[in-house]
Amino acid sequence: MSTGTLTKKNKNSQLKGLLLSCFGGFCFAAGVNFFILPLNLYNSGFMGIAQLIRTFIMEAFHLSFGQTDITGIIFFIINLPICFLAYKKVGKSFFAGSIIVIIIQSMSQTLIPVPESPLISDYLTACIVGGVISGGGTGLVLLGGHSGGGQEMLGMYITREFPKISVGMVGLLLNIFVYSICLFLFDVEIVIYSLIYGVIFAIVCDKVHMQNINMNVLVFTKQSGVDTVIMKKTGRGVTKWEGVGAYTGEKTYILSIVISKYEVEQIKQLVLSKDAKAFVIFAECGEVIGNFEKRLVW
Numbered sequence: 001m002s003t004g005t006l007t008k009k010n011k012n013s014q015l016k017g018l019l020l021s022c023f024g025g026f027c028f029a030a031g032v033n034f035f036i037l038p039l040n041l042y043n044s045g046f047m048g049i050a051q052l053i054r055t056f057i058m059e060a061f062h063l064s065f066g067q068t069d070i071t072g073i074i075f076f077i078i079n080l081p082i083c084f085l086a087y088k089k090v091g092k093s094f095f096a097g098s099i100i101v102i103i104i105q106s107m108s109q110t111l112i113p114v115p116e117s118p119l120i121s122d123y124l125t126a127c128i129v130g131g132v133i134s135g136g137g138t139g140l141v142l143l144g145g146h147s148g149g150g151q152e153m154l155g156m157y158i159t160r161e162f163p164k165i166s167v168g169m170v171g172l173l174l175n176i177f178v179y180s181i182c183l184f185l186f187d188v189e190i191v192i193y194s195l196i197y198g199v200i201f202a203i204v205c206d207k208v209h210m211q212n213i214n215m216n217v218l219v220f221t222k223q224s225g226v227d228t229v230i231m232k233k234t235g236r237g238v239t240k241w242e243g244v245g246a247y248t249g250e251k252t253y254i255l256s257i258v259i260s261k262y263e264v265e266q267i268k269q270l271v272l273s274k275d276a277k278a279f280v281i282f283a284e285c286g287e288v289i290g291n292f293e294k295r296l297v298w
Contacts, residue, residue: 052178073106130201131203140208213284214258
């Protein structure tokens with residue numbers, strides 16, 4: 001396969017991933033605006049923080065925005081410093097695509113009207129429907145190889161600076177913070193149903209974006225520096241051996257990496273950008289024991 005063909009294939013793959021992520025961002029906003037916000041329920045993480053700030057602004061300044069919800073605008077604003085911090089810690093294509101997704105998601109949440117009366121008045125049913133749609137949407141964002149911002153982007157930055165802290169731990173701490181404030185400000189019923197929605201959201205998101213499917217990757221390349229690019233752009237550890245091709249007798253580098261399934265496309269692009277003739281094997285693996293970081297947990 002020629003370099004030109006490879007580049008075109010990579011661009012097409014990136015475009016499809018970006019479109020899938022943007023559609024996922026729209027689905028997330030639709031699920032939240034149609035089913036969660038009419039019942040005054042709260043998201044977890046940064047979106048929940050944006051909702052709390054919105055509620056404070058509306059009540060403190062006695063403002064009303066009708067069927068328009070400004071949570072998306074607030075979410076976009078509080079994401080700006082996080083994105084700035086994460087810029088040097090994630091790949092440029094991942095960063096650029098994620099910025100586009102964040103904009104689409106924020107615009108969708110702002111422009112999609114919130115019904116004046118709930119489409120589904122039963123709280124549990126609304127949590128299930130809203131959780132499936134919004135959780136599936138976020139799963140599509142991650143499946144497309146991007147991030148919707150918030151705790152995911154912050155978690156990726158923190159784990160690069162402090163390897164002992166996982167993305168999941170960052171998300172858990174933010175969720176405890178959000179729901180603790182909700183418990184202090186609102187009825188217990190609101191907090192309980194928000195948690196139910198959050199659990200359904202997490203389960204569906206997990207099923208869609210396959211974060212728990214681990215992949216073992218073997219890369220055979222004659223080019224030096226492929227391991228450095230992978231470690232720098234993904235933060236994943238790489239085991240490197242030197243071998244000899246049985247037919248050619250030429251020195252070959254053998255790289256071993258364990259990743260999550262959603263990182264496959266990123267690894268392909270990084271490896272082939274350095275060596276278009278690299279031989280790469282992807283194989284699903286079971287349990288991983290040791291210092292393996294699970295990422296982009298809800």
